[in-house]
Amino acid sequence: MLNEKLALHTPGPTPIPPQVAAAMARPMINHRGEAFSAIYRDVAEKLQPIFQTREQIYVIPGSGSSGWETAMVNFVPVGARVLNIVIGDFGERWVKANKALGFEVARLDYAAGSSANPADVAALLGKEQGTIKAVCLQQNETSTGVFNPVREIAAEAAKHGALVIVDAISSLGAFPFAMDEWGVDIVFTGSQKALMCPPGLMLIAASQRAWKAAEQIRNPRFYLDLHAYRQGFERAQTPYTPALSLYYGLQAALEMLHEEGLANVQERHYLMGKMCREAIKTTGLELLRQDEQFASPTVTAVKFTQGIAARTFRSTASKVFGVVLAGGQGALKETIFRIGHMGYITPNDVLVALASVENTLAYLGYPVETGKAVGAAQAVWLEHVRQER
Numbered sequence: 480m481l482n483e484k485l486a487l488h489t490p491g492p493t494p495i496p497p498q499v500a501a502a503m504a505r506p507m508i509n510h511r512g513e514a515f516s517a518i519y520r521d522v523a524e525k526l527q528p529i530f531q532t533r534e535q536i537y538v539i540p541g542s543g544s545s546g547w548e549t550a551m552v553n554f555v556p557v558g559a560r561v562l563n564i565v566i567g568d569f570g571e572r573w574v575k576a577n578k579a580l581g582f583e584v585a586r587l588d589y590a591a592g593s594s595a596n597p598a599d600v601a602a603l604l605g606k607e608q609g610t611i612k613a614v615c616l617q618q619n620e621t622s623t624g625v626f627n628p629v630r631e632i633a634a635e636a637a638k639h640g641a642l643v644i645v646d647a648i649s650s651l652g653a654f655p656f657a658m659d660e661w662g663v664d665i666v667f668t669g670s671q672k673a674l675m676c677p678p679g680l681m682l683i684a685a686s687q688r689a690w691k692a693a694e695q696i697r698n699p700r701f702y703l704d705l706h707a708y709r710q711g712f713e714r715a716q717t718p719y720t721p722a723l724s725l726y727y728g729l730q731a732a733l734e735m736l737h738e739e740g741l742a743n744v745q746e747r748h749y750l751m752g753k754m755c756r757e758a759i760k761t762t763g764l765e766l767l768r769q770d771e772q773f774a775s776p777t778v779t780a781v782k783f784t785q786g787i788a789a790r791t792f793r794s795t796a797s798k799v800f801g802v803v804l805a806g807g808q809g810a811l812k813e814t815i816f817r818i819g820h821m822g823y824i825t826p827n828d829v830l831v832a833l834a835s836v837e838n839t840l841a842y843l844g845y846p847v848e849t850g851k852a853v854g855a856a857q858a859v860w861l862e863h864v865r866q867e868r
């Protein structure tokens with residue numbers, strides 16, 4: 480197998496386009512000069528339609544997880560009671576972060592494969608009678624391939640005067656998301672998922688309401704103090720040295736997303752999710768999320784069948800059939816595998832991933848008729864294109 484051609488189907492990092500790789504090879508510039516300010520302004524402008532906001536979006540060096548900390552230390556007073564909605568491992572990790580940062584955590588837990596129910600959020604907030612200062616949730620839970628009804632949950636939080644903080648790391652760009660219209664207070668993402676860049680940047684925006692709340696907050700913080708980023712914005716300057724190469728890459732990636740058209744990008748992701756789900760159904764394996772509602776357009780989680788070990792499955796898919804799949808996280812580590820289909824991925828790439836799933840199953844002795852899953856995915860794609868005509 481030509482190792483360079485391994486097809487990467489992890490739900491982050493995701494493959495990067497050659498245009499992004501080429502942009503990142505450009506020479507360093509003076510980050511205090513006009514050349515950087517021009518890039519800064521261009522990136523800021525291109526991000527707003529993705530977040531669907533008129534607020535400023537700040538780009539900070541750090542992986543996605545730095546979004547949890549940045550959101551919390553800037554907008555919620557340490558010691559406050561917050562609600563974490565947990566539908567999977569990333570929800571669990573945010574709980575850990577909030578506890579480490581000194582917040583008092585109330586939780587709303589759902590079984591793996593479920594999405595949060597806005598009525599439960601409403602009931603809990605009602606019972607708490609205004610003690611909850613912020614509601615924290617993922618738009619898309621990458622560990623289970625399920626997304627949450629953010630808009631409805633945001634509406635409930637607003638009724639109870641709580642800020643809504645959304646981790647949209649594996650969704651922003653690939654999903655519809657309307658920060659202003661939905662009343663989301665803080666939202667953040669990472670560069671290495673749907674935004675087609677390498678890991679290393681966290682992008683975050685906050686509402687007027689959140690900024691107003693921030694005025695009263697005196698939490699200790701320094702590098703992640705968003706006020707410093709906000710003050711520099713008028714001059715199109717960052718408080719500290721920006722990750723220049725990643726900025727070049729992000730600018731190139733955003734250009735590509737806008738050229739494709741944001742609605743088309745979302746539609747492509749929806750299609751790829753549907754292709755995966757219809758394909759898996761033909762294999763006899765079970766999807767972790769059984770019905771279509773809230774099934775993720777960016778990652779699909781599949782339960783293992785008895786007799787196939789998670790590790791053997793993934794190493795065979797990669798070493799023998801050239802496709803890198805993801806395992807499960809946390810409690811699901813040995814019980815599921817995941818197919819990432821976000822960012823610089825096309826329906827053709829999805830066919831390749833599905834072919835390797837079939838081949839791997841057959842090779843390991845699972846009774847599967849190869850070609851059936853790929854055929855089902857092809858049919859979904861063909862039908863999709865016909866409907867567009």
Ligand SMILES: *Cc1c(COP(=O)(O)O)cnc(C)c1O
Binds near residue numbers: 617649669678
């Ligand atoms: C990937 C991911 C994270 C963590 O991002 P890192 O870049 O690994 O720090 C957090 N939340 C969600 C939903 C993710 O998909």
